[in-house]
Amino acid sequence: MSRIPLIAGNWKMYKTGPEAVKTAIDLANLCSKVQGIEVMIAPTFLSVQHVAESVKGTNVKIGAQNLYFEKQGAFTGEISGDMLKAADVEYVIIGHSERRQFFGETDESVCKKIKAATQIGLKPILCIGESETQREEEKTFEILDKQVSDGLKGLGSDELKNLVLAYEPVWAIGTGKTASIDQVDDVHQYLRSLLEKLFSKDLASQTRILYGGSVKPENVKDLMGIKDVDGALVGGASLDANKFINIITYNT
Numbered sequence: 001m002s003r004i005p006l007i008a009g010n011w012k013m014y015k016t017g018p019e020a021v022k023t024a025i026d027l028a029n030l031c032s033k034v035q036g037i038e039v040m041i042a043p044t045f046l047s048v049q050h051v052a053e054s055v056k057g058t059n060v061k062i063g064a065q066n067l068y069f070e071k072q073g074a075f076t077g078e079i080s081g082d083m084l085k086a087a088d089v090e091y092v093i094i095g096h097s098e099r100r101q102f103f104g105e106t107d108e109s110v111c112k113k114i115k116a117a118t119q120i121g122l123k124p125i126l127c128i129g130e131s132e133t134q135r136e137e138e139k140t141f142e143i144l145d146k147q148v149s150d151g152l153k154g155l156g157s158d159e160l161k162n163l164v165l166a167y168e169p170v171w172a173i174g175t176g177k178t179a180s181i182d183q184v185d186d187v188h189q190y191l192r193s194l195l196e197k198l199f200s201k202d203l204a205s206q207t208r209i210l211y212g213g214s215v216k217p218e219n220v221k222d223l224m225g226i227k228d229v230d231g232a233l234v235g236g237a238s239l240d241a242n243k244f245i246n247i248i249t250y251n252t
């Protein structure tokens with residue numbers, strides 16, 4: 001089964017609306033000849049609709065950084081899947097470690113969000129990863145197992161056909177430290193076999209597993225060369241279109 005690589009940019013809480021639109025248009029121009037690879041950017045909720053309009057018809061796809069699992073209602077400050085769909089959003093990042101760390105996201109709320117995303121036809125990018133202490137205590141696989149099993153509890157292979165997993169060791173996010181090739185290789189192989197155990201061989205072989213954590217133009221080629229790495233989730237280095245394009249075109 002061939003999996004089209006996905007290079008996704010998480011813009012976190014950076015860029016005003018006009019700044020986001022400008023970077024998105026610059027990136028779309030730089031990506032006009034890119035083939036065989038999907039490119040996605042996830043701006044803030046405030047910019048997502050304008051950014052989507054500004055790159056419509058280009059190679060750049062749009063993601064959101066979060067959603068709320070209810071369809072609508074008295075949930076001040078939240079955004080639903082329907083609202084994202086109506087703004088031409090295709091992907092949604094769920095359970096990013098910053099949401100787990102600073103905003104009380106749990107495997108249970110992650111699971112509700114994955115369900116809400118799949119029901120509305122948004123492609124969920126489930127983020128998982130161990131902290132530095134958990135790695136030192138050799139709990140990496142146990143933690144990943146729980147995040148995947150609980151985050152996808154009650155969902156079936158059919159609902160998860162557009163699932164993307166993003167392995168993001170917390171200690172590598174925004175720190176400049178990248179997991180070693182062996183560490184990434186071990187974890188990605190483990191995750192693929194876990195998907196097979198929990199769901200099916202087909203789901204395991206079709207699901208893209210991204211690596212995230214200080215991906216930059218200098219290390220992307222080695223990371224993408226790992227058999228079970230199907231793309232990258234990029235934070236800091238995706239904010240500058242000229243830098244991000246060097247990641248996207250790692251193979252040229």
Ligand code: PEP
Nearest residue numbers: 173174212213214235236
């Ligand atoms: C991220 O935000 O998901 C991320 C991996 O950030 P960075 O690339 O800056 O480490």
